[in-house]
Amino acid sequence: MFELFQASILPQQLLLSLLLTLVVCYWLLVLLGALDFEADLPDDLGTDGDAHHGTGSTHALGMSTGGAWLSLGRFIGFSQVPLMVWLSFMILFMWFGSLVLNEWYNQAGSLGQAALLLLPNLLGSLILTKLVTLPVAKLFKAMGDADSEAEEVIGRTGIVTSTEADASYGQLEITTANVPLLINVRTQPGVAPLKRGDSAKVLSAGPDNIFYLIEPAPQN
Incomplete structure (x- = not known):
């Protein structure tokens, strides 16, 4: 362990060790709730050239630069996961x-030799980061889809399809343009259970969108 620490503070390693220390401190602050790691690449990068510089070649250049940057982000993975997640893996591998x-x-x-070794290190780290963030990106996409589903469901009205819906169990069917949506629901504590066929309104999402809280829908 002491030999690893000595190697970490050598001149050719010191900068990356400092960066890794910052990454560790950052995630400690995230765990403590002092920071939020949701830092994503803006989708409209380079698209507002005409708002500040007029239309024409400058706007076209901005669009081209922004599009190339976003394409690069998709290729190496930093536009598919929160940016700090990508940077953390990248710095760790480097x-x-x-x-x-x-x-x-x-x-x-030799610092000169260390500089020459930086290029293969960078390329290898990019490849490893891309491979590691592929499953991470799928996880964040699933989380985003769940959030989108919650936003679409909240405020909608449906019909109770289970025998009843109470504070411990229930299912609600919401009519959509395609296939009806069946969700797990709960009533708020103290509210009388709803029977099969009753109309109910979705109030909010429960923990991790596992179920949704409902209330009896107003009668017209």
């Missing part, structure tokens, strides 16, 4: 790669 490469090819500790 830190570890720098340790290994300098141990193998730069035992003399």
Whole structure:
């Protein structure tokens, strides 16, 4: 462990060690609730050129630059997950790669040789980060889909399809333009159970959108 610490503070490793320290501190603050890690790439990057510089070639250049940047983000993965998640993996892989490469090819500790090793380290870290963030991106997409579903359901009215809906169990069917949507629901504590066929309105989503709170729908 002490040898690892010594290697981490060598001149050719020090910058990446400082960056990794910042990453660790950042995630500690996230765990403590002091920061939010939801930092995404803006979708409208480079699209407002005519708002500030008029129309024409400048606007076209902004659109081209923004489109290229977003394409790059999709290719290497930093536009598919929160940016800090991507940066954290990238810095971790670069830190570890720098340790290994300098141990193998730069035992003399030359800063020039360390700079040359930076390119293969960067390329390898990009590939590893892309591979690691692929399943992470699917997880965030599923979370986003669940949030979108919750937003679409809240405020809608449906029919109770279970025997009854109470504070511990229930199912509600909401009519849509395509297939009817069947969701798990609960009534608020103290509210009388709803019977099959009763109309109910969705109030809010429960923990992790596992179920939704409902109330009897107003009678017309």
